[in-house]
Amino acid sequence: MTLKDVAQQAGVSTSTASRYLRGQLNVQPETAARIDDAVAAIGYKVASPSHGATPGMSTVAMVLPDLTNPFFAALAEECTDLAAARGIVILIAISGTHGERESSLSQLFASNDTIDAIIYVGMNRSNDRLAKAVADGLPVVVIDEEIDLELAVDTITVDNYGGAYQATSYLIQLGHTRIAHVAGPQGLSTTQERLRGYLDALTDAGLHADPDLVRHGPYTEQFGASTFPYLTRPGNAPSAAFVGSDIVAVGMLGAAELHGISIPEDLSVVGCDGIRVGQWLRPKLTTLEQPIHGLAQAALDTVSRRITERRSSPAVSTIDHAKTVLPLHLVIRGSAATVPGTGDVLDQR
Structure with a gap:
């Protein structure tokens, strides 16, 4: 007989039954009684600790869109490094940005009695x-x-x-009015929050937000490279762009010369993420730097606390x-860079 049979007879999830029997989860007395009765009735043999996970060690699944x-x-690397120092094993799963795959991975990890928590980047x-x-x-931390x-x-x-407000305001300070x-x-x-920051920065500076200058697409180099036919239309070309992802900005910088665009002379670009490759581009990429260490540290602090709470307290829902x-x-x-002719004005500010 399997652990799933025990869970079904006790009226609990397989994960709950597994963690209770491994001594990793306290449950309400009536729930414990139902699981114990189901074990006895079915004749399920509970594995000794030596057959389960290493005592004191936790296993956390981390779901990522891609690598x-x-x-x-960089986020995965930082999380695994910090986790190792805490005795936590991180298992990396790639969803490929597909909603169905994200959902399937969630179900897989939730039904696996060796997984203590999920760090979810969807x-x-x-x-x-x-x-x-x-x-x-199951403890879940969303990043x-x-x-x-x-x-x-x-x-x-x-x-x-x-x-986004800061990046757009910086371009405005450089003298750009068509961004x-x-x-x-x-x-x-x-996407929604960065768009809102961009629009509010323009509005607060008294500038018109042209919807034709907003392009949506995936976080890929290919999308960045594909934007120039839209950004170089006669009479519609901007002098600057705030880009919502560094990897998209990489595609733009790589394709600019093919379209006769010089960066930053013809088009100033500010990215977002702070990926290391931005330092090696020509020109080097101005960007909003993500606090990778801070994100990973907060995730590991939170997931460690939630695992401990779940093992010691039955009142998880509270x-x-x-x-x-x-x-x-x-x-x-x-x-x-500054718009030609605005440098003297900026120096006087």
Whole structure:
């Protein structure tokens, strides 16, 4: 007989039954009695600790959209390094940005009795199977993109609105009045907040926000390279662009020369993420730097606390979940410059 049979007879999830029998979860007395009765009735043999996970060690699954984007790769690397120092094993799973795959991975990890928590970096606002895992008591920490606001999870994000406002204001200070926004996929919280910051910065400076200068697309180099036919139309060309992802900005810088564009002489570019490759581009990329260490540190602090709470307290559903917001930092390099003729004015400010 299997652990699944025990869970079904006791009326609990397989994960709950597994963690209770391994001594990693306290449950209400009546729930414990149901599981114990089911074990006895079915004749299920409970594995000794030597056959299970290493005592004191936790296993956390980390779901990422991809590892081709250096931002996600750097976040995964930082999380695994910090986790190792805490005796936590991180298992990396790649969703490929597909909603169905995100959902399937969530179900897989929730049903695996060796997984103690999930660090979730998704690209979709909803995930029914993740919601069920949360309802069953599995600790979930969401990083970067917010998910269903009704979901009882801890969320760790950055101030995308404030960062976008800062980046756009910087371009305005350089004398640019026609500024494009090369944005991420519509519907994502990061995209919406960065767009809002961009628009408010223009409005507060008394500038017109031209909807034709806002382009949405995936966080890829290919999308960045494809934007120039739209940004170079006669009479419509901007002199600057705030780009919602460094990897998209990399594509723009790589394709600019093919379209007869010189950066920053013809087009100033400010990216977002602070990926390491931005320092090696020519020109070096001005960007909003993500607090990678801060995001990973907050995620590991939170997931460690939630695992401990879950193992020691049956009242998981009463725990208040927190939203942590970290700042973005503008790193000024060489991809953005003053509009010709405005330098003297800027020097007098």
